Amino acid sequence: MSTTKGLEGVIATESSISSIIDDQLTYVGFTIDDLAENSSFEEVVFLLWNKRLPNSEELKEIKSQLNQNMELPKEVIDHFKSYDLKTVHPMAALRTAVSLLGLFDSEADEMDPSANLRKAVRLQAKIASVVTAFARIREGKEPISPKSDYSYAANFLYMLNGKEPEAIEVEAINKALVLHADHELNASTFTSRVCVATLSDVYSGITAAIGALKGPLHGGANERVMKMLTEIGEVDNAIPYIKEKMANKEKIMGMGHRVYRKGDPRAKHLKKMSKELTELTGQSKWYEMSVKIEDYIKAEKGLPANVDFYSASVYHSLGIDHDLFTPIFAMSRFSGWLAHMLEQYDNNRLIRPRAEYVGPKNQYYVPVEER
Ligand SMILES: CC(=O)SCCNC(=O)CCNC(=O)[C@H](O)C(C)(C)COP(=O)(O)OP(=O)(O)OC[C@H]1O[C@@H](n2cnc3c(N)ncnc32)[C@H](O)[C@@H]1OP(=O)(O)O
Numbered sequence: 001m002s003t004t005k006g007l008e009g010v011i012a013t014e015s016s017i018s019s020i021i022d023d024q025l026t027y028v029g030f031t032i033d034d035l036a037e038n039s040s041f042e043e044v045v046f047l048l049w050n051k052r053l054p055n056s057e058e059l060k061e062i063k064s065q066l067n068q069n070m071e072l073p074k075e076v077i078d079h080f081k082s083y084d085l086k087t088v089h090p091m092a093a094l095r096t097a098v099s100l101l102g103l104f105d106s107e108a109d110e111m112d113p114s115a116n117l118r119k120a121v122r123l124q125a126k127i128a129s130v131v132t133a134f135a136r137i138r139e140g141k142e143p144i145s146p147k148s149d150y151s152y153a154a155n156f157l158y159m160l161n162g163k164e165p166e167a168i169e170v171e172a173i174n175k176a177l178v179l180h181a182d183h184e185l186n187a188s189t190f191t192s193r194v195c196v197a198t199l200s201d202v203y204s205g206i207t208a209a210i211g212a213l214k215g216p217l218h219g220g221a222n223e224r225v226m227k228m229l230t231e232i233g234e235v236d237n238a239i240p241y242i243k244e245k246m247a248n249k250e251k252i253m254g255m256g257h258r259v260y261r262k263g264d265p266r267a268k269h270l271k272k273m274s275k276e277l278t279e280l281t282g283q284s285k286w287y288e289m290s291v292k293i294e295d296y297i298k299a300e301k302g303l304p305a306n307v308d309f310y311s312a313s314v315y316h317s318l319g320i321d322h323d324l325f326t327p328i329f330a331m332s333r334f335s336g337w338l339a340h341m342l343e344q345y346d347n348n349r350l351i352r353p354r355a356e357y358v359g360p361k362n363q364y365y366v367p368v369e370e371r
Pocket residue numbers: 006216217218219221250251252253254255256257258259301303306307308
């Protein structure tokens with residue numbers, strides 16, 4: 001047997017959801033550039049779950065289904081209120097809340113495709129409410145109900161801030177959601193597929209995937225990017241700071257990727273938004289700092305900025321708490337996880353690779369009193 005550390009380059013499944021070929025990302029054959037410029041997040045959700053774009057009736061229907069399912073059970077709200085949330089990371093709260101939501105879903109263990117699609121709608125709808133309810137409750141505020149005529153992105157901002165969002169804010173969140181929705185067999189998506197390949201339920205699959213996304217080598221990097229930018233503080237400090245990190249062999253968050261070599265095609269959209277929003281809010285230093293870091297790491301290590309890098313300054317410009325950055329990623333990636341789990345159920349086989357044993361051999365048991 002031979003091993004590939006981190007399963008690099010291993011083709012573990014067939015999928016017709018998204019593809020990365022020659023640094024180009026597509027969802028069901030549509031380029032990410034086309035979707036980022038033209039589509040709504042709801043349209044992308046439909047695309048990933050049905051593997052085709054919706055017509056206008058179907059788009060209206062998915063929007064209304066998502067809106068109608070956003071309300072959370074009172075028990076989830078009460079659960080949040082029963083903790084001292086100041087010490088709780090929102091990704092941990094989200095992981096717990098999804099598991100809890102499963103207890104209120106009478107179809108949680110139903111396995112037929114239509115039941116799984118209904119659960120997908122309920123889960124996708126409720127995650128925006130979970131993230132925003134958590135954010136408000138920890139500030140001592142009451143959660144806000146969604147508006148039936150708002151888009152998914154607008155409702156997220158409305159439920160978070162309690163005021164009508166500006167068009168540019170909605171556009172930024174919508175685009176970020178489109179860009180993060182799916183990404184082939186990334187670590188959290190693989191986790192969700194491994195979980196449901198045992199024929200476990202989608203709540204278990206999503207809970208496992210949230211755990212995988214939380215880590216700093218994956219979705220957790222966006223929060224760390226903003227921590228780094230904040231530590232740097234001023235544009236002139238950027239390169240000395242990065243040089244020191246690299247001399248200490250520390251990784252620069254938001255840089256590098258397992259699959260992309262030349263560049264992450266999502267990053268340019270976030271970079272453009274970062275420029276616009278930081279200028280608009282008089283905080284262009286975050287964008288300028290980010291560009292300096294990106295150029296330096298590219299020149300020194302040949303590593304590209306990934307999707308997490310510029311999303312940090314985008315969300316910061318929208319006034320969003322830094323520890324909510326990864327939950328926003330999760331909110332979008334729910335759609336991809338659900339698509340992959342539906343695909344896995346559709347053509348399932350248990351995922352069970354092998355390990356090459358490298359531990360000691362031929363040992364003899366010695367009774368504990370003689371050791
Ligand atoms: C949505 C997402 O999940 S995108 C990724 C988000 N994660 C991050 O931004 C965290 C920072 N980046 C990283 O840790 C990595 O680039 C990963 C995890 C994304 C990819 O990792 P891998 O494919 O396993 O690459 P690996 O960690 O083996 O790195 C290969 C080489 O590049 C270097 N490298 C990779 N990323 C970075 C980085 N961000 N900063 C500095 N050096 C880096 C490694 O030190 C290593 O160098 P060496 O060969 O001299 O030892």
